[in-house]
Each structure stands twice: as C-alpha cells, then as structure tokens.
Amino acid sequence: MAAISLDRLSKRYGGNPVLDAVSLDIQDGEFLTLLGPSGCGKSTLLRVIAGLESQDSGGVAIGGVAVDGLRPKQRDVAMVFQSYALYPHMTVAANMALPLKMRRLTLLQRLPIVCRLLARTRATLRQIEEDVRRTAAALEIEHVLDRKPGQLSGGQRQRVAVGRAMVRRPSVFLMDEPLSNLDAKLRVTMRAEIKELHRRLGVTFVYVTHDQAEAMTLSDRVAVMLDGKLRQVGRPLEIYADPAERRVAEFIGSPKITMIEARVGEGGQVHVGSRLLPIETAQPPGSLIVLGIRPEAFTLVAPGAEGELLAGRVRLVEHLGSDLYIHLEGAGQAEPVIARLDAAQAPHIGIGEQIHLAVHAERMLLFASDGRRIRAATDRRPVAVVSGLRAAARAEYAR
Amino acid sequence: MSAVNAPSYDASSRQPDGIRQVRALPRRRPGEVFAAVALAGPAMALLLVLFILPVVAIVAVAVTDWQFGTRSLNFIGLANFRAIFADDIFLASLRNTAIYVSIVMPGTVLGGLAIALLIESGDSLRGFYRAIHFLPFMATLAAMATVWEALLHPTIGLVNNTFAAVGLPTANWLRDETTVLPVLAVIGIWQNLGFAMVLFLAGLKSIPQDLYDAADIDGADQWLDRLITVTLPMLGPIAMFVVVVVALRAFEAFDTVQILTQGGPGHASELLLHTLYRESFEFLRAGYGAAITVVFLVIAITLTLIQARLIDKRVHYQ
Ligand SMILES: Nc1ncnc2c1ncn2[C@@H]1O[C@H](COP(=O)(O)OP(=O)(O)OP(=O)(O)O)[C@@H](O)[C@H]1O
Numbered sequence A: 001m002a003a004i005s006l007d008r009l010s011k012r013y014g015g016n017p018v019l020d021a022v023s024l025d026i027q028d029g030e031f032l033t034l035l036g037p038s039g040c041g042k043s044t045l046l047r048v049i050a051g052l053e054s055q056d057s058g059g060v061a062i063g064g065v066a067v068d069g070l071r072p073k074q075r076d077v078a079m080v081f082q083s084y085a086l087y088p089h090m091t092v093a094a095n096m097a098l099p100l101k102m103r104r105l106t107l108l109q110r111l112p113i114v115c116r117l118l119a120r121t122r123a124t125l126r127q128i129e130e131d132v133r134r135t136a137a138a139l140e141i142e143h144v145l146d147r148k149p150g151q152l153s154g155g156q157r158q159r160v161a162v163g164r165a166m167v168r169r170p171s172v173f174l175m176d177e178p179l180s181n182l183d184a185k186l187r188v189t190m191r192a193e194i195k196e197l198h199r200r201l202g203v204t205f206v207y208v209t210h211d212q213a214e215a216m217t218l219s220d221r222v223a224v225m226l227d228g229k230l231r232q233v234g235r236p237l238e239i240y241a242d243p244a245e246r247r248v249a250e251f252i253g254s255p256k257i258t259m260i261e262a263r264v265g266e267g268g269q270v271h272v273g274s275r276l277l278p279i280e281t282a283q284p285p286g287s288l289i290v291l292g293i294r295p296e297a298f299t300l301v302a303p304g305a306e307g308e309l310l311a312g313r314v315r316l317v318e319h320l321g322s323d324l325y326i327h328l329e330g331a332g333q334a335e336p337v338i339a340r341l342d343a344a345q346a347p348h349i350g351i352g353e354q355i356h357l358a359v360h361a362e363r364m365l366l367f368a369s370d371g372r373r374i375r376a377a378t379d380r381r382p383v384a385v386v387s388g389l390r391a392a393a394r395a396e397y398a399r
Numbered sequence B: 001m002s003a004v005n006a007p008s009y010d011a012s013s014r015q016p017d018g019i020r021q022v023r024a025l026p027r028r029r030p031g032e033v034f035a036a037v038a039l040a041g042p043a044m045a046l047l048l049v050l051f052i053l054p055v056v057a058i059v060a061v062a063v064t065d066w067q068f069g070t071r072s073l074n075f076i077g078l079a080n081f082r083a084i085f086a087d088d089i090f091l092a093s094l095r096n097t098a099i100y101v102s103i104v105m106p107g108t109v110l111g112g113l114a115i116a117l118l119i120e121s122g123d124s125l126r127g128f129y130r131a132i133h134f135l136p137f138m139a140t141l142a143a144m145a146t147v148w149e150a151l152l153h154p155t156i157g158l159v160n161n162t163f164a165a166v167g168l169p170t171a172n173w174l175r176d177e178t179t180v181l182p183v184l185a186v187i188g189i190w191q192n193l194g195f196a197m198v199l200f201l202a203g204l205k206s207i208p209q210d211l212y213d214a215a216d217i218d219g220a221d222q223w224l225d226r227l228i229t230v231t232l233p234m235l236g237p238i239a240m241f242v243v244v245v246v247a248l249r250a251f252e253a254f255d256t257v258q259i260l261t262q263g264g265p266g267h268a269s270e271l272l273l274h275t276l277y278r279e280s281f282e283f284l285r286a287g288y289g290a291a292i293t294v295v296f297l298v299i300a301i302t303l304t305l306i307q308a309r310l311i312d313k314r315v316h317y318q
C-alpha cells in the first residue's frame, strides 16, 4: 500500500518560489506523470517526495504515513535519475546489489574479507546475488552483470538504473526524465518497457518528463506543472481536450493551439472581428475573451460558407502522410495559425493560396482574459448536432 | 596533467583504443611523413637537448673518474657504482630518503584528503581555510625554514616550551640523530599538504551530486558509507596522481636539509639529492656524483612509469 499524498508543499530557493502550495493525491499503483516545461520545479517536487530535499512547508505522506522527517532510505522509495547516477567504479552486479547490501547487512558485515567468513553473512550475500540475478534476467541485462557502467550502451545503462531501483521491491518508483538521454528510437522502445514494467510490478510510479508524448502514452493521470504550481491533474485525454486554463492549453499539444481574440456583445453573443459566432457566453457584454482552437478542429470550407471563422494565405505546408499541417498568415492574427487537415480533403493546397477555415462551435475552447477557462459557453444549435460533434472530437483525438 | 581531470564519469573517452588505431594505420605518403616530422620536430629537439642529451652525458660521466674542473679523465667502467654501493654515506642517504618518502607521502596524502573533506563539508570560511593551507606550498622555503628553526630551537623554541608546559619530553630536534629525520618529514608534510589539498578539493567538486543522491536512496547515507561508496572511489584517479607527485617531490627534497641540517648530525638527515649535490659540487667528484645521479634518475623514472601505468589501467573507470 503506497498511495502518496502531498499537502500544500511549498519550497523556495533564495526567495524564488519553486514549489507553490502543491497538493496532490496519488493512488496506490497509479502511474502519475509530472509534466511541465524546463525549470518549473518537477525535479524539485520529485526530490521532496524522495526526501533528498526538504520542503519549507506542507507535508508528504506515503502509504498513509507522514514521512516528512524520514530519510530517503526509510521512505521505501526508489529513484531513477536522468543521468542514471550509476557508480562508475562498480560492476553492474555491484551497482544493483548495493541497495540490498545496505539494507540486509550491518556495517560490520559489509567490511571486506573479515565477515565473508561468517556463515550467516555468506548466506545473505548469496541471497543478494540471487536477487540481483533474477532482476537482471527480468530486464535482460544478465550478460552485462560483470561490466562497468562505462562499457555499456545508453539503453543498457538505463536498464541497470531501473534494475538498481527495482531490485529491492520498493512500493514507490520515482523517475526523473529517465529517457531523455536516449536517442529517439530507443526512447520509444524503452517507453513501452516502462509501461510494461509498471503493469508487471503494480506499484506507484511518479514519472517526471517534459515530453508530452511520454506523458500522454504512459500515464494514468498527468499533472501539469507551470511555475511551481499544479495547474491541472487529469487523464491524458482530459488534459488535452478539456484544459483548465489558457496556459495549460498552450503548453499541451503540438503543434500549438491557436488563440484568437474575441469580443462579447449584447446578450452574450461572441464576435471575432465582424463575424458573429454560433455560441453564447455568460461573460459581461463588452469584455474580451480568447478562443482556443486545436489544429485538428479546423475544417476547410468554401469562401463565404456558413460558419467560416477566418481566412488567410498559406505560408507553409507540412505533409505528414495522411495529414497536412497548414500554416496560415494574415488571418488577423499575430502568430501564424496552424491547421491540421485531412490530406484527402485538401490535396491541392499550395503555398500562397488563400484558404478559408471554419470551426465547429463545440470545439472552441473559451478563456477569459485572465486565462481562466470559461465553461459556460452554450451552443445555439440543436442538442443532437452537438453530441454528434462531441463523438467526432473523441475519435479525432484517439487517432 | 590529464590525471587531474575529473574521473570520466559516464561519458566514455576511449583514448587508449584511439592511439592503437593510429598506430595501426597502413603506410603513409611522403607528404604525411614530412608533416609529421615538421609537427613533432620542435618537441623532439627540445626533448633531445633538455633531457636525453644530459642523461646520456650523465651516464657517460658516471663511468669515468672525472673530477670537476680537471682536463683529464679515464674510463673506469662500473667502478663508481661499485664505490657508491660500498659507501656508507650513500647507503645511509638512500635509506634516509626511503624513510623520509615513506613518512611524507602517506602523511601528505592522508592529511590533504582529510583537510579537503573537512573544508568541503563545512559551509563557512572555505576560501580562508583553502588559502591558509595552500600558503606553505607557495612560500619560499628559505624564509620559512628560519621560522621552523626558531620554533624548534632547543631552549627558546615554541615547540620545546609548549611540550615542557604540558609535560611532554623535549629534545634538540634538529641536532638529535633520532628526531632529525622525522622532524624534517613533518616539515615536508607541512610543505606539500596544501598542494595535495587543492587537488583533492578540485576532485571533490567534480563528483556529481547525483551519485550522492543515489547513495542516499540506496541507503548509503551515513558518513562512512558515503565516503566508501562514492567519495573515495571517485577520488581514485586524483589520489593516484597526488600519491606519485608527492612521492616524487619528497624524493627530491633538498632545501630543508641544506638550510636546516646540512645532512647532520652525523649523516642522520643525509638525503639523496643533498648527497649528490655535495659529492658533485662541494667535493667536485663529478664521476662519483654522476653515478648517484643515475641511481636517482632510475628511481624517479620508475615512479613516473608506475604512475602512468596505474592511472591508465586501474583508476579510469572504463
Ligand atoms: N539547488 C538549487 N539552488 C537554487 N535554485 C535551484 C536549485 N535547484 C533548482 N533550483 C531552481 O528551481 C527551479 C526548478 O528546478 P527543477 O530542477 O525542479 O526544474 P525542472 O522542472 O526539473 O526542470 P528540468 O526539466 O530542466 O529538469 C529552477 O528555476 C532552478 O533554477
């Protein structure tokens, strides 16, 4: 049993808040990913959970027990570091045996030679060796047990680091960007292996990354962290399709979401420039709001068609096999608008061409000018159409 | 000075393999040969003039009976070597040097390591402690030796007065056959401590924090366990370098002997370099001095070779 509970954790480095009242409940056996840009405090949060760093205020509980005063080794957590942090002077076997030796042998028993002589120590050492071999076999690194870390490939080092964490069967696994030192192909392979490892061990994983693809594919839940605050915690799909605030929407998703300024008119009508959108909002008339539109929410329409939202000149076309990414400029936006279109639907688009895009009301994300999500947007069309579109949106993301 | 660099951790520099590959290249074109000579030539010339020719000259002089300043010399074979190994003064000097090195080397290395660990573990006044311990290495020993002489003075010296005050036995430290060599060794340690400390500090700085964190997680979080698991092994390459350099420096000790004792009392503090100097330049027996020099060189080169081997083979974790 190792659920983790973080209660209003805060930490400052020299006056700069690095963690700001972080509260989070991680369930036993859950795979939770901390996702955020570089420098947002992910590693710091992980190190606080591990006990390598102490918080200024707030509390950490693991398995229902407050662990704030406990040293890392007393918390029953294992950690995989971005650099792997293998001991370069020890063989792979010795690296993996160390956590066991530290726990099962006394200081006296660990002394070289002297205590090899005692029968009980010998038996313990044999048991440790056996455990190491079993773990190594599970990770397919048995054949490198006698090598030093310097003689291993990146992927092998990564496995050894995982092995060292795994060997003593901790109830919590903490991983700090364990794949970021691998090449792209190996990263995808190891990603699958980590997922498999989690399934097999069934223990709690807290995984830090700034790679969205990793977060989306591995996690049960993703916690998005920006500037030391948890902005949103939810299932991967939820974070993408239903962001809680503008910055989360902008951080998640590649290519980036398009943000379009809109004005609230009489009776909650929403205008973009001179166009009236088929949605209503409860925001006060005259206020400014922002529409967020994912690239795949755009559809290509004929000029002047109903529901047309914007028009612009094509600056760049990226072919990705079944899809196209179209970069539009001059659509009344400072940044180019990026739309993802079906290649079959738009086979002939060339650079410099003027095209027109529409967006279904259901797929517009509304944000207040302070970045808060506005959920009260109501569609003015019949309900049946809306739910059909919702299903379409699901299918779109799942692709 | 490649040995001073951080133990290469993770990143693998496979230097030995690289060198072997270059050697295995097939025959070269004349242009390449010319370029190679042009590039290596100046260094070779300097090596020849500054090292190889003098060594050849020394060996040549060592097999003659040349007296410094005279015009005649005769080839006498290995007679000089037979003579020095039958000479009680030379043998005493050799033995003293061995004792001196075997006190100064471990004393300096362990002391330097201990001070570096202490400085690194504290938070305040690091720069101050570093400077204080490094000073003796920078100061001219000629000036410092007078201070030591005053400290060790049998009647008014601070050492004897302090010892007397706390009831410890006193001695005429530099004039007593039994104390003179250990006292010189202590001064030798004092002299080299800062050098060892600075190198160890650099080594400690280059140990990645991640390794300590990993040790914490793995349960090696007591002071001794951290030292054994991370600190000492990661200092391996630097420790090797410090050991050999300090051994060489101790082996070459000369100034303390010349200024404080002139090898006395009797020959109790006669060290190799001092004996060599006296034979060659005071007694002007150049052939005899050259034979001592050859012995000296053989020992020095052996130490250097051991260093090169050990550093390449044992402590670079590849
Ligand atoms: N020991 C420290 N002293 C001072 N500031 C620190 C320290 N450690 C981290 N910080 C600061 O805290 C902030 C968060 O650091 P942290 O390492 O947690 O970021 P991160 O989200 O893990 O980033 P990355 O993805 O680059 O690893 C950064 O701005 C960093 O500069």
Ligand SMILES: [Mg+2]
Residues within 6 Å of the ligand: A042, A043, A044, A176
């Ligand atoms: Mg980090």
